[in-house]
Amino acid sequence: MTGEGKAPVRRGAIWIVAEQAGGTLAPVSLEILGQALRMARAAGGCEVAAVLIGKDAGGLASVLAWLGADKVFLVDDPRLLPFQNDTHGAVLTRLIVREDPGVVLFGASACGEELAPTVAARLDTGLGAHCTNLDLSADGLLMMGVLGFGGRVHTEMFCPARRPQMASVKPGMFQPPPRADRKGIVVREDAAALLEGETIRLRAVKVVRKEPEGVPLEGADVVVAGGFGIGGKEPWALLDDLARELSGAVGCTRPALDEGWTSGDHAMIGTSGKTVRPKVYLGFGISGSPHHTVGIKDAGVIVSVNSDPRAPMFESSDYCVVSDFRKIVPALIREIRKVKGDSLREPSPA
Amino acid sequence: MSGFHIVVLVKPVPDPGCYDRVEIDPATGALARQGMPSVLNPSDRHALEEALSLQERHGGRVTLVSMTPESSAETLREALAMGGDEAVILSDRAFAGSDSLATSRVLAAGIAKVAPFDLVLAGNESADGGTVHVPSQVGELLGVAHLANVVRLEVDADGSVRARTRIENGYVEMEGALPMVLGVRREINTPRYTSLMGVMASQGKPIRVLGAEEIGIDGSRVGMDGSNMRPGKLSRPEYCRKGERVKGDPEEAAARIVGILRAEGVLG
Numbered sequence: 001m002t003g004e005g006k007a008p009v010r011r012g013a014i015w016i017v018a019e020q021a022g023g024t025l026a027p028v029s030l031e032i033l034g035q036a037l038r039m040a041r042a043a044g045g046c047e048v049a050a051v052l053i054g055k056d057a058g059g060l061a062s063v064l065a066w067l068g069a070d071k072v073f074l075v076d077d078p079r080l081l082p083f084q085n086d087t088h089g090a091v092l093t094r095l096i097v098r099e100d101p102g103v104v105l106f107g108a109s110a111c112g113e114e115l116a117p118t119v120a121a122r123l124d125t126g127l128g129a130h131c132t133n134l135d136l137s138a139d140g141l142l143m144m145g146v147l148g149f150g151g152r153v154h155t156e157m158f159c160p161a162r163r164p165q166m167a168s169v170k171p172g173m174f175q176p177p178p179r180a181d182r183k184g185i186v187v188r189e190d191a192a193a194l195l196e197g198e199t200i201r202l203r204a205v206k207v208v209r210k211e212p213e214g215v216p217l218e219g220a221d222v223v224v225a226g227g228f229g230i231g232g233k234e235p236w237a238l239l240d241d242l243a244r245e246l247s248g249a250v251g252c253t254r255p256a257l258d259e260g261w262t263s264g265d266h267a268m269i270g271t272s273g274k275t276v277r278p279k280v281y282l283g284f285g286i287s288g289s290p291h292h293t294v295g296i297k298d299a300g301v302i303v304s305v306n307s308d309p310r311a312p313m314f315e316s317s318d319y320c321v322v323s324d325f326r327k328i329v330p331a332l333i334r335e336i337r338k339v340k341g342d343s344l345r346e347p348s349p350a
Numbered sequence: 351m352s353g354f355h356i357v358v359l360v361k362p363v364p365d366p367g368c369y370d371r372v373e374i375d376p377a378t379g380a381l382a383r384q385g386m387p388s389v390l391n392p393s394d395r396h397a398l399e400e401a402l403s404l405q406e407r408h409g410g411r412v413t414l415v416s417m418t419p420e421s422s423a424e425t426l427r428e429a430l431a432m433g434g435d436e437a438v439i440l441s442d443r444a445f446a447g448s449d450s451l452a453t454s455r456v457l458a459a460g461i462a463k464v465a466p467f468d469l470v471l472a473g474n475e476s477a478d479g480g481t482v483h484v485p486s487q488v489g490e491l492l493g494v495a496h497l498a499n500v501v502r503l504e505v506d507a508d509g510s511v512r513a514r515t516r517i518e519n520g521y522v523e524m525e526g527a528l529p530m531v532l533g534v535r536r537e538i539n540t541p542r543y544t545s546l547m548g549v550m551a552s553q554g555k556p557i558r559v560l561g562a563e564e565i566g567i568d569g570s571r572v573g574m575d576g577s578n579m580r581p582g583k584l585s586r587p588e589y590c591r592k593g594e595r596v597k598g599d600p601e602e603a604a605a606r607i608v609g610i611l612r613a614e615g616v617l618g
Contacts, residue, residue: 021518082522085486086495110517114498117483121451121490126578129450129481147587149478150369153381156582201495202526209520221616246617266519272480279614282607289370293589301614302591303607312370316589319610321596321603331604339608339618 011140012102012163013047013071014040017092017115018064019107020054020081022209025063027218028107030176032169036105037068037177039136046102046140049073051095053088055081058186065184068177072184073099077191082204083111089118090198095189096123101164102140108168116168126159128167132275132294134174142167151271151290172218172275172295212266214240215249222248223278223299225269226262227292227313228255229285229306230325236261238329239284245336251276253292269295284325288313353410354468354505354528356401357461358434359484360416362388362425366477374584381584388425393473395432395541397534401471402433402542404505411435413464417445417456420559431544431552438464442561447574450479454487456572459565461492467529468509474498474533485533495526498533 014036019026029050036048050069052061054076061074075091092115096104104119106112108130120127133145133154142165144157159165217223224243230236236256243250251269252262262268269276270292281299285306286292293316296302304317305325314320321328364372364386375382401412414429414437416422426437440460448456461467470492475482482498489496501521502514509528514521516535562569570576596606611617 026518084524085497089490110499110515113482114486114496117450117481117486118490118496120483121454121487124451124578126449127451127481127483128579129479129483143582148480149364149372150366151587152369152372153374154585154587156584158580158582159578160580162578202497202524204522205525206523207517207520208522209517211519222611246611248616279616280611290587290589291369294587297587297589301610303596303610305603314593316591317593318591319594319596319607321607323600323603327600328603328607331600332607335601335604335608336611336617339612342618 011043011046012100013049014103014105014136015096015101015164016048016050016069016105017107017112018050018052018060019083019109019111020052020057020060021109025060026107026109027176028109028112028169028171030067031171031174032105032107033064033067033069034177035134035169035174039134043136043138043140047071049101051075051092053080053091061186065186066181068180068182069184072186073189074186075189075191075194077195079195079200080191082207083115084200084202084204085114085118086198086201087195088115089122091191091194092119093122094194096164103136103142104164104166105134106166106168108170112168116166120166123164125162125164125166128157128159130170131167132170132173134167134169141165147271147294151294170275172277212264214263215243215247217249217251217267217269217274217276220249220276221279222246223251223269223276223281223296224248225251225253225281225283225286226256227253227283227286228259229287230256230261231285233261235326238326242282242329242333245333248278253286271295283313283317284329286313287311288316353408354404355411355413355466356404357413357415357464357467357470358394358398358401359457359470359472359488360394360398360414360426360429361391361473361476362416362418362422363391363476363478365389366392374586379584388422390425390429391473391476393475393534393536394429395473396536396538397471397473398429398432398434399539399541400503400534403539404469408505408507410468413438415457415460415464416440417448417453417460423557426557427552428544430555430557431548432542433548434555436556436558439557439559440565441559444562444569444573447577448572449577449579450481450483451487451578452572452576454484454491455576456565456567457484457488458491459567460560461488463560463565469505469528470531472531472533474500474535482533485531489531492529492531494529494531496531497524500532500534501537503532503534503538
């Protein structure tokens with residue numbers, strides 16, 4: 001809440017660039033909105049605005065206003081979907097020049113990975129990449145926390161002299177805003193004017209989206225993950241069976257993905273993959289490089305099974321089982337079925 | 351048109367296999383990475399492979415361009431053993447401490463020096479920094495179309511381009527025309543092995559070293575002074591947990607894990 005009568009310190013608005021993806025808002029867009037609202041509150045109050053560039057996106061703009069954006073700049077035009085860095089880059093650059101926000105946040109999605117550096121180059125400003133941490137000081141300086149060297153080093157980055165301060169944010173790092181029936185305003189922009197004079201050099205001729213099979217990693221209560229120690233596609237099936245038994249999601253490390261044992265890179269957890277926060281994470285045959293463990297640091301309980309008692313993974317685990325996963329997983333499945341059988345017979349005490 | 355001039359951006363990086371040895375010097379707070387060998391950035395090999403297969407199809411020239419200290423010429427030589435006609439190292443004390451935009455300025459100036467070019471290919475990201483900024487920012491600075499996350503590429507003799515880019519749970523087919531700057535992901539191809547012939551041929555390939563003055567770039571626009579981003583404190587993230595050892599045979603261990611699953615409310 002900004003106090004009435006008392007003017008807040010002029011430190012520039014915080015903007016988030018929302019992404020229309022497959023008829024809805026990309027989850028990371030809500031995550032950066034959540035963090036923008038938290039930072040605005042912690043820094044003593046400032047405007048939080050969203051920019052939504054797309055087609056037939058009026059409904060999604062209202063969602064952003066309802067979720068807490070004070071203002072939503074809606075740029076709606078058939079030429080603006082699917083995403084292209086030249087059209088979106090032109091529109092966003094012009095809006096930023098006109099409105100002069102202090103901070104602009106992007107989701108580090110595939111399109112954010114093109115749009116953010118494009119706009120930063122046009123505006124000659126600083127951009128933090130794939131931030132895992134963000135903080136705004138009372139005088140409006142943005143701390144952008146980035147991980148380098150495979151999650152081994154955390155660096156605080158700043159853009160002290162140029163505005164806006166821009167950051168792309170790794171998906172899964174922040175919580176979306178709590179449900180709140182706030183009513184921001186939607187400002188419908190003149191898309192034709194914002195696109196005028198721009199050469200469109202690229203044409204998106206086809207967009208293919210396919211939801212991966214199985215339980216998605218994001219939001220799963222149980223994640224069953226495997227690493228290079230699994231050793232092949234055939235033993236990998238054990239992990240699929242276990243995940244199915246627990247209605248959980250299957251995740252993997254980069255080496256397991258490279259070996260082609262998993263269904264695809266949507267299953268990869270870590271610096272170049274996803275961040276997960278299940279209630280329970282069960283890891284099998286994972287050595288435990290920061291590359292992977294950075295993606296599970298917010299998991300509730302981490303249980304690791306590895307035949308090597310010195311596996312670094314055990315240092316990042318709550319429970320360590322030194323054993324062969326080929327023995328543990330079938331025993332686990334039997335034990336789980338026993339429990340499920342019991343709970344079918346007798347009503348659960350809860 | 352008889353073939354294209356393809357520029358491949360390459361970067362020697364500390365060997366990703368050694369990142370578990372990166373430490374922060376407690377006295378200076380700076381990164382200590384002594385004794386880490388330099389290798390060609392892994393995704394750059396895929397950019398070079400793509401350039402070489404286009405060269406095989408259409409003819410033309412392949413030039414490697416790298417902003418790196420002159421001392422890493424050996425890594426460039428290794429890249430030339432895989433293929434390519436010549437390499438240009440952009441090296442100057444003034445470049446040190448460049449952020450991604452300042453780096454892109456140096457690279458764009460270096461590319462302009464070897465111009466005219468038709469296509470610039472780069473690895474999507476570097477293993478050490480991993481910003482994915484360079485393909486887009488070099489494209490912007492050169493004033494040409496650009497894409498990142500490219501996983502499939504077709505270039506016709508007339509310069510028309512069809513590129514598939516990876517998005518979340520899918521892909522987009524993009525069309526355009528050269529000139530273009532593209533960042534490629536490792537899924538795009540399997541880089542060829544370096545042959546003994548290639549190693550021998552690389553010895554005769556020219557490696558030029560150019561400084562700030564030679565590429566005509568203003569020293570105040572690059573390096574630490576020309577960078578908008580400033581690094582602050584470094585720290586080592588800790589992921590340590592209590593690490594309780596679960597004892598017993600597989601049946602007992604399984605029973606214990608099931609107990610944990612039940613206690614966390616995800617089973618039964």
